[in-house]
Amino acid sequence: MSESWLDTVKWNADGLAPVIAQEAGTGKVLTLAWTNREALAATAKEGRAVYWSRSRRKLWRKGEESGHVQRIKDIRLDCDNDAVLLLVEQKGGIACHTGRERCFYQQLQGDRWVAVEPVIKSESEIYGKK
């Protein structure tokens, strides 16, 4: 299959683009991550979210340790060709490494960020045992 669709994406100076994961069923925005050519190609080919981990500097198959795989329902590109949106089905109902449903759990209340969404599973429960 042609990979010219990957050339359409305007990758930044580091070869990356921001990618939003949104839960298809509920519409909840789960995570803002990063992708590159290899990660986006793998996402499309494998039908699961594959990100680029900037901290570990390698491909990150979401759920490879936790089991919290994100199955792809739709892949979108924005008008400037520099941001990607994934509609996903979130396995296990947990997207965040903190054990919450999603990463955007801190709400601005006045001049403070307040964690307003509960921890469903502890990090040790998610990652401690295989």
Place this chain on the structure above:
Amino acid sequence: MSESWLDTVKWNADGLAPVIAQEAGTGKVLTLAWTNREALAATAKEGRAVYWSRSRRKLWRKGEESGHVQRIKDIRLDCDNDAVLLLVEQKGGIACHTGRERCFYQQLQGDRWVAVEPVIKSESEIYGKK
């Protein structure tokens, strides 16, 4: 009001963080933009989305030319403190400069990006006359 909440955000080397605008009513992800200290402070203070335009290198009060203002319903920060989510009410029902409801209108179909959402207003209609 204290601005220590702005110190909590992990700004990148350029002093920026990616910010997602999501329509509160429909759950649609509208836009991926960028914010900085000044833009995020203005967003919270004014109750409307204010972004940092990387191309124009200045604050961009969303809707200042088009009238397509985004009223803020909720401001969220992610677990890594480096990405922001705005829940907004989109005035005029158009977030994208192309005259579409939102920026994520290109869908990956096989190996092509296909525009799958209609233009509601032409760019000249939006920006041509004041």
